[in-house]
Amino acid sequence: MNVSGKQPSCDLSCDLMIIGTGMAGMAAALFAARQGLDTIQVGLTGEIGFASGLIDLLGVHPVAQGAPVDDPWEGIARLCRDEPHHPYARLDIETIRTAVQTLLDFFETSGYPHAVSERGNQRVMTPVGTLKTTYAVPHTMQAGAWALARQAPCLLVDFEGLKGYSARQIAAGLADRWPALTPVRLVFPGGRGELYVEHMARALDAPAVRQQLVDALRPHLCGMAAVGLPAVLGMYRTREVQADLQSSLGLPVFEIPTMVPGVTGLRLRELFEQRLPAMGVRPLFQHRVLAARRSKDGGMAFTIAPEDAPRRIQARAAVLCTGRFFGKGLQADRGGIRETLFGLPVAQPKDRASWHHKDLLDVQGHPINRAGVEVDADFRPVDAQGRPVHDNLFAAGSILAHQDWIRQKCGSGLAIATAYGAVKSAARFLQKLYS
Ligand SMILES: Cc1cc2nc3c(=O)[nH]c(=O)nc-3n(C[C@H](O)[C@H](O)[C@H](O)COP(=O)(O)OP(=O)(O)OC[C@H]3O[C@@H](n4cnc5c(N)ncnc54)[C@H](O)[C@@H]3O)c2cc1C
Numbered sequence: 261m262n263v264s265g266k267q268p269s270c271d272l273s274c275d276l277m278i279i280g281t282g283m284a285g286m287a288a289a290l291f292a293a294r295q296g297l298d299t300i301q302v303g304l305t306g307e308i309g310f311a312s313g314l315i316d317l318l319g320v321h322p323v324a325q326g327a328p329v330d331d332p333w334e335g336i337a338r339l340c341r342d343e344p345h346h347p348y349a350r351l352d353i354e355t356i357r358t359a360v361q362t363l364l365d366f367f368e369t370s371g372y373p374h375a376v377s378e379r380g381n382q383r384v385m386t387p388v389g390t391l392k393t394t395y396a397v398p399h400t401m402q403a404g405a406w407a408l409a410r411q412a413p414c415l416l417v418d419f420e421g422l423k424g425y426s427a428r429q430i431a432a433g434l435a436d437r438w439p440a441l442t443p444v445r446l447v448f449p450g451g452r453g454e455l456y457v458e459h460m461a462r463a464l465d466a467p468a469v470r471q472q473l474v475d476a477l478r479p480h481l482c483g484m485a486a487v488g489l490p491a492v493l494g495m496y497r498t499r500e501v502q503a504d505l506q507s508s509l510g511l512p513v514f515e516i517p518t519m520v521p522g523v524t525g526l527r528l529r530e531l532f533e534q535r536l537p538a539m540g541v542r543p544l545f546q547h548r549v550l551a552a553r554r555s556k557d558g559g560m561a562f563t564i565a566p567e568d569a570p571r572r573i574q575a576r577a578a579v580l581c582t583g584r585f586f587g588k589g590l591q592a593d594r595g596g597i598r599e600t601l602f603g604l605p606v607a608q609p610k611d612r613a614s615w616h617h618k619d620l621l622d623v624q625g626h627p628i629n630r631a632g633v634e635v636d637a638d639f640r641p642v643d644a645q646g647r648p649v650h651d652n653l654f655a656a657g658s659i660l661a662h663q664d665w666i667r668q669k670c671g672s673g674l675a676i677a678t679a680y681g682a683v684k685s686a687a688r689f690l691q692k693l694y695s
Contacts, residue, residue, distance in 0.1 A: 263535075263682055267506065267607055271571040271572050271573065272300060272542075272571065272572070272573045272574070273350070273573065273574040273575070273654070274298050274299060274300040274542065274573065274574075274575050275297055275298040275299070275575065275576045275577065276292050276297045276298065276299045276300075276301050276575060276579065276690065277299075277347075277560065277562060277573060277575050277578040277579070278299060278300070278301040278302070278303075278349075278431060278541075278577070278578070278579045278581060279301075279302055279303060279549050279552075279562075279566075279578060279579070279580050279581060279582055279601065280303045280580070280581030280582045280583060280587065280657065281301065281302075281303030281304065281308060281532075281545060281551075281588070282308050282583050282587055282658075283308060283311060283357060283657065283671070283672050283675035283676065284305075284527075284581035284583070284655060284656045284657025284658065284659075284675035284676075284678065284679045284681075285301060285303055285581035285657070286308060286532040286536070286647065287359075287363055287656075287675060287680070288579050288581055288656055288679035288682060288683050289301045289536050289541045289543075289680035290363065290366055290532075290536065290539070291359075291362065291533070291679060291680050291683040292541065292683050292686075292687075293536060293539035293540050293541050294362070294539075294688045295340065295684075296417070296540075297686075297687060297690065298540075299443060299509070299540070299542065300539050300541075300542045300543075300544060300573060301536070301541050301543050301544065301545075301547075302320075302544045302549055302564055302573070303544075303545065303564070303581075303582075304545070304546055304547075304548060306527055308525060308532070309520075309521045309525040309526055309529050309531045310520045310521050310525050311392065311520075311524065311529075311644065312517050312520065312525065313353065313373060313397075313398045313401075313491075313517070313525060313527065313528060313674065314360055314384065314392070314394040314395075314396070314397055314398075314401075314523075314524075314525025314672070315330035315360070315364075315394065315395050315396035315397075315672045315676075316362075316393075316394045316395060316666060316669045316670055316671050316672055316673055317333075317335075317336065317360065317381075317395040317668065317670060317672075317673035318332045318335040318336050318348075318395075318670045318673065319332075319340070319381065319392075319393040319394065319668070319669025319670070320393075320667060320668055320669050320680065321335050321668060322336060322342065322625055323623065323624060323625055323667045323668055324624045326546050326623050327621075328381075328393060328680075329381060329393070330380050330381055330382055331379075331381070331382055332395050332461070332673070333353060333357070334380075335382070336353060336356065337353060338509065338563045339511075339668075339694075343662065345634075345655050345662040346662050346663050347390075347410070347635070347660040347661075347663055347674060347677075347678050348663075348670070348674065348677060349486075349635060350681055351464065351677055351678075351680075353607040355677070355680065355681065356673070356677040356680075357678045357681070359676050359679070359680030359681075360395075360396075360673060361677050364376070364396060366535070367531070370397065370535055371496075371497075371498075371499060372397045372528075372531055373398075373400070373403075373407075373499075373546075374396040374397060374398055374399065375396065375397055375399055375402040375424075376396045376400075376507045378403070378545075380395075381393045381394065381395055382394060382395070382397060382405040382512050383405060383408060383409075384397055384404055384405055384408070384516075384517070385400055385408065385426065385434065385488070385516045385517075386402060386432060386516075386517060386518060387425050387427050387433060387490075387518055387519055388429065388430075388433060388435075388518060389431070389433015389434050390433060391408070391437070392436070393669060395673065397497070398498070398515070398524060399499065399502070400491065400498050400502055400514065400515040400517050401491075401514055401516070401517070402488055402549050403512035403513065403514035403526050404486075404488055404514035404515070404516060406486075406512065406623070407485065407486040407488075407512065407514065408438060408486075410438055410667060411438055411439075412440065412486055413440040413441075413442070413483055413484055413485050413486075414438075414440065414441050414442070414483035414484060414485065414487065415442050415444060415477070415480055415481065415484045415488065416430055416431055416441050416442065416443045416444070416448055416488045416516075416565045417443075417444055417445075417477070417480075417487065417488065418444075418445050418490065419445065419446055419447065419448040419455055419627070420445060420446070420447050420452055420455075420488065421446070421448070421452055421453050421454050421455040422448070422455040422457070422460075423454070423455075424518065424519040424521065425489045425518050426443075427443035427444065427445065427488075427555065428443040428445075428491055430443070430488075430516065431443045434506070434541070441662045442480075442484070444480050446476045446477070447476065448460060448463075448473075449463065449469045449472035449473055449476070450469070450472075451464060452601060454567055455543065456489065457490065457492050457518050457522055457523045458488075458495070458523060458526060459525040460492040461491075461492040461493070461495045461526075462494075462495045464492060464493060464496055464501050465492050465496060465497050465501065467504065469529035469563060470501060470504050470505060470600055471508070471509070473505070474505065474509060478509070481509065481511065484511060485512075486511055486512040486513070486514060487505075487509060487512070487513045487514070488513075488514050488515075488516050489509055489513065489514070489515060489516070490515065490516060491500050491515040491516060491518050491522055491523050492515070492518075492519050492523055493505070493515050493524065494543070495515070495526070496530075499526070500574035505623055506619045513619075514675050519589055519623075521605075521679050533545060544564060546680070547564045547565055548564065548565040549562050549563070549564050549601060549679045550563045550564060550565055550570060551563040551564075551601075552575040552578070552601050552602055552648065553605045555574060555683075556604050557573060558576070558577075558652070559574055559576050559577075559652070560575045560577070560578050560650075560652065560653070560660065561573070561574055562575065562578075569602065573627070576652060576690055577612070577652040577653070577654070577657060577686045577690055578652065578653055578654070578686075578691060579654045579655070579656055579679070579682045579683060579686055580601065580602070580604075580633075580641070580653065580654070580655040580656070580659065581655070581656050581657045581659070581675075581679065582600065582601060582657075582659055583657060583659055584608075584632065584642070584658045584659060587658070587659075588600060588630065589601070589658075589659040590606065590632065590659060590683040591620040592615075592628070593659075594612070596608060596612070597628070597631050599633055599659070602641075602649070602650075603652065604633050604641045604649055604655075605633075605641070605642070605643050605644060605649070606631055606633060606661070606682045607630075607631060607632060607633070607634045607661040607662065608628070608631040609628065609631065613628055615627060615628040625664045625666075625667040629664045629666065629667070630661065630662055630663065630664050630695065631661060632659050632660050632661035632662070632663070633656075633659050633660055633661055634646075634660075634662070635655055635656050635660060635670065637684035638649055638654070638685035638688075638689075639655055639656060639678060639681050639685050640653060640654055640655075640685070641654075641655050641661070649673075650688060651689065652686075654682040654683075654685055654686050655677040655678075655682060656673070656675065656679040656681070656682040657674070657675040657678060657679065658674065658675065658685075660674075660678060690692075
């Protein structure tokens with residue numbers, strides 16, 4: 261739906277501009293495309309490469325008690341009652357379910373399905389030998405959650421030359437909870453030397469390389485019920501790679517996440533980058549928005565990098581998904597915490613001394629991690645009086661205030677759900693504008 265009518269005098273124009281290419285930006289672009297909105301997406305695609313590929317909805321509540329959540333839907337309902345300013349509380353449970361399911365359907369139709377458990381949250385191994393609670397796991401990790409739940413005897417494999425990943429360390433870290441883990445170090449097909457997960461994953465897309473790996477694994481399988489490998493089971497053909505290894509070995513095979521940036525994040529990045537343009541989103545990846553202002557006609561005018569040849573984009577509405585400090589949506593300095601693009605008000609502790617507790621590992625989490633942009637029921641950033649700063653600016657993702665996604669273990673869920681809410685509100689705004 262291009263409802264913008266006449267083209268303004270600028271390089272590009274659109275109805276909806278999405279700023280950011282982390283999970284919130286990508287999800288917002290997907291939802292906008294599904295609504296048929298005329299959308300441009302701008303951002304650097306680096307950050308999503310850091311994603312683990314796991315979709316957390318809510319893993320801990322309340323954080324002060326470090327209480328694990330088994331059923332994320334029940335947990336979110338409780339969280340919304342206990343923390344009415346949390347961004348999840350801007351949405352009802354059914355809307356959050358729809359948002360998450362829409363994204364999972366997208367992964368499925370893109371050939372990279374994620375698995376959820378009927379019982380709620382699942383637990384998977386981490387590369388440092390701990391367990392992580394999450395909601396949806398890439399299909400390549402599903403057998404790991406299954407094996408863990410049954411304490412099945414498992415072969416854990418690592419490879420000479422692969423740094424930051426040790427099967428022995430994982431087995432040692434889990435020894436008291438899952439003693440039936442047997443670590444082994446193998447030479448990756450193709451020889452010795454320094455290994456990189458992306459190269460390994462691309463190599464395993466080839467059947468001949470998989471056959472060599474099968475030959476190397478076979479002597480170690482006696483008494484094993486499953487085989488755990490670092491997350492390198494192919495780049496584009498994960499289903500084929502996993503199925504092929506499983507049928508050759510006669511055992512379930514699963515991935516364990518590696519240190520970031522890992523292949524799981526790269527897979528998501530490539531999947532979004534390839535599919536969104538085909539769905540009608542106009543991407544300007546590897547571009548940064550340098551400046552944003554309200555234009556005379558009530559729309560938004562953006563200047564985007566590169567600085568030596570800046571381009572201008574005119575949009576009727578925008579969704580801000582620029583993240584926190586890591587994504588560069590927020591910046592902290594001596595004067596306080598500020599939003600970097602629009603200079604939006606930021607809800608934050610009253611002074612710098614209150615940013616952190618004295619104990620680095622304080623279970624409550626540090627107040628600075630709940631700083632961010634406050635929004636109204638339509639996900640529009642608001643001023644100190646609770647009034648929308650712009651009627652056509654919406655925000656989503658980790659830039660939002662009153663959440664601590666790292667401690668609450670709700671990173672992707674929060675990004676996806678709020679992106680859904682923000683895009684729906686933006687679509688309503690656009691419809692009203694042109695009706
Ligand atoms: C190391 C790591 C591990 C994680 N592991 C998990 C996990 O296991 N499970 C889980 O559910 N979640 C995990 N997450 C969190 C998950 O990815 C979050 O959903 C995410 O970080 C928040 O998404 P976001 O899109 O709001 O922000 P970000 O991911 O920070 O993205 C912000 C985006 O905005 C862009 N941007 C900023 N300023 C501009 C500008 N001026 N112009 C254009 N673009 C701009 C940035 O380039 C970036 O693309 C992890 C995150 C990290 C960093």
